[in-house]
Amino acid sequence: MGKQIDLLQGTLDMLILKAVSLGPLHGYGVLLRIQQISGEQLEIQQGSLYPALYRLEHRGLIASEWGESDNKRKAKFYRLTATGRRQLKSETEKWKRMASLIAGILCATPEEI
């Protein structure tokens, strides 16, 4: 396992939204999905997922429901709400713009300036 990257401040919410946008997940599932997509590159303190989940639910971006997990246990599943979908879309666009902007600045060569 290569060196893991600490999560940028404020991006966890976005990742959670992305994770549940692909289908309802329980909290542990969200963690697995993020780790899976990132290729085990991200360091997430597991417990801190929950305040983030509750915050997103509090803001109405995700909704929760009790169901049964793969191992036949009671688990709370989260899914994206319509508001959450809009939010994810705008956040993604913002992030892309930001990333390309920062990348452009960082890649600037003396000739270009």
Add this chain to the structure above:
Amino acid sequence: MSLFRRLRSWLRWMMNRPRLEREMETEMRFHIDSFAEDLMRRGVPEQEARRRARIEFGGIESHKDAVRVLHGLRWWDELWADLRYALRMIRRNPGFTAVAVLSLALGVCANTTIFSAINALLFRRLPYQDGDRLVAIMNQSLKEGGRQGVSPGDLVNWKRQNTVFDQMELTNTFASKNVLVGAGGSERVGIQYATPGLFRLLGVKPILGRLLLDEDARQTYATNVVLSYGYWHRRFGNDPQILGKTFFMDTSTVAVVGVLSPGFDLLGTGDTDIYQPIPVEGASASEMKDRWLLAVARLKPGIELAQAQSSMDVVARRLEQAYPDTNKDLGMRVMPLRDALFGWTGQILYPLFAAVAFVLLIACANIANLMLSRASSRRKEMGIRSALGASRFRLIRQMLTESVLLALLGGMLGLALSFWGTRTFATLVPQWYPQATEIRIDGRVLAFTLFISILTGIMFGLAPALRASKIELTDSLKEGGRSSSPGSRHRTRSTFVVAEIALALVLLVSAGLMMNTFLRVLHASPGFRSDRVLTLDFRLTGTKYLDVTPMEKTGFDIVTPQVDIYCQQVLERVKALPGVESAGLIDWLPMSQERSDNPTRGFTIAGRPVGQGGEKPNAFYSAISPDYFRVMQIPLLKGRAPSEQDTYSTPWVVVINEAMARMFWPNQDPIGQVITLDTVPGEEKPREIVGVVGNVKQFASRIDPGPEIYASYLQQPKQSPSMFTETRLHKSLVLRTSFESQSLIDSVRTTVAGMDRASPVFGMTTVRDVVLNSTTGERFYTQLLGCFAITALMLAAIGIYGVISYSVLERSHEIGVRMALGAQSKQVLRLMLREGLILSSLGVALGVAASFLATPLIASFLYGVKAFDLLTWSLVSGFLMGVTLVATYIPGRRATRLDPMMSLRHE
């Protein structure tokens, strides 16, 4: 995120707290278990897997807490815990709680009561349609700044040039008196004149019949009027048949066309019985002299007061050019209607508000001191909390929760007391006080009470909280450890006591000055002897006495000779009654209620040029019967009084008062001088001054008399300008009697009433009561300030008692040592008294300084005593020192009874 959503989510958590907490736990457990299972699947042994899962997850409790903070639950949990703890503390210290709650309740009650009085007059929106856009417009002299009334002619001019008001109407500022004669006899009624549009402007609805219409204002002799609900209820028992009934008012017939809905009382005095229309359209624009009304208008939407004012300023300048005779140097003042009607009460109420604020501050200082004393016994508790990780902020918050809870308890009790307080206030106010029945506890008052309760909680809680939360851990946890700074804590307490004494002194000085004023007013000589003098008023009415037909042509009413004949007959008949020694007449009895409604009259002095700008000297004028001075025992200083021989056909003479002699003939004998009144220019004859009498207080004991002219009622013009007609037809009869008895009063009343059934007789009382009545304002103020000052004094005494008691407790070790070393109890007592004396002297010194700033506030209510009256000040200061010394002596005595052995062992 919207506040609504946040609140909803918070509520959801509050309602389902146990379930949601359980679910949170389940969810996190599930996570850890699943993770551990995954690890085990990868070959990690079970115990190791579970351990790693727990570590990777982090502290469950801290994550849960993060969720709770997120939902605003932690804040609630802490508050709830603090509240429960506070309640326990409050229950566990019943003595402390009782003292604190009671003194707060007193302070809050006083504040709430005065605030509701202020609210009723100065804050509450007028209860009319668009109440906040209603304004009053008055004339104002640009030179002297004095406000003047408005004439119908003014209004016509203003309306022509108006761009800022929707509607402009006129009414008078006091109910003028008249007589209503109907089937069931005749009676005195209060008339308010108004342009018919006033009711539309204010949005007043009739409960019966209709409102006044513009047509009503055009009629001259038969007038349509509307009744106030109060009068209809009181006099006619809500009789719906009242509509269309006709009555006589002087020489005209009035017909009732409507009754206004209950509660409408623009002037707030409850004096208005009948609303009578005043014509405006007929008033010619150049007729502007009769300035006695108030203009009421509504601002157009979007127009601010300042805009309206500047627009009217322009109008004023234009009118000044067009009518230099009447409008020279005349400006206009636009102000909110509420302020115009009631703004003047501010100078009565705000000093009272300051007084009650002082009472509350004293109560605060007291409780702060009690809490400071307790703080030392709670040092250990604070130490433990702090050792367990409570931040200083958290400790302060906990202490403040306690004090605010205490304050809210006090506030609630205070609020309950204020229901009684406001009612008492309303019964204490003098009769002229407006809107007394409107004083009640409404939403704004409740908000105010809540606000001051919380504020006082923070005020008296903050200092103890700051102090108690300053903790040296090692010190406070040690058994029997001494406070780190007992000296500074004691200093804080002493400071509070000094402040209390200072505040109490300010109140005592103010109350003392008012008391002094009241006593002086009571004992001030009115200029006449009021004992054994009865008085009653009668008002002649009907065509027999008054002819208004020449009014149109000459501008004057005619008073018929019947008036004089009637007066002579009344005097003859009452003089014949057994017990009556002498009898006299005057237009209006001095110091009676209605006396003040009557304007002064201009006159010219023969041989003296009229002053610059045509301004003539003014004086009060009274028509009297020759015996009046003798009945009232007003001393004749010079010359003679009018006699029976001075009649209409003999040369006209007058008697003046001393003030007038001094003002106009300071170094000259006024006897023989000739003056001419300018009331009725054609008929009024030059009058020779034949006598000078002593001054008589015309309005109230505390108002110094102005110049006054007395003439025989027989030497008056037959014509009368309508503004003086009321004076001509009204007479106060005064009787000097050999004894005061009810039967005499009854026989006088029957005698006079029997002479003319149509003319009402009223106001039968003793002159002494009339004089007493003129002091109600002073009595009211003295009672209130006295009451507040006594409360303040009590609280301050409790305060110093508390501090000295605590000091005795704290110094018991020292005292024990002193006594063990042979100190006498006298010396110990002296030690404690010295401490009390220092505190109270400091407090008094500070209070004297503060009083220099505060007493000018009430200077305008004082009579016969200066705001800086040395006697009052020193008496009051001495009294306060005495009380504080007694409060010191009691705990000081206790110190002398300490058993040295006991107090030494105690340490």
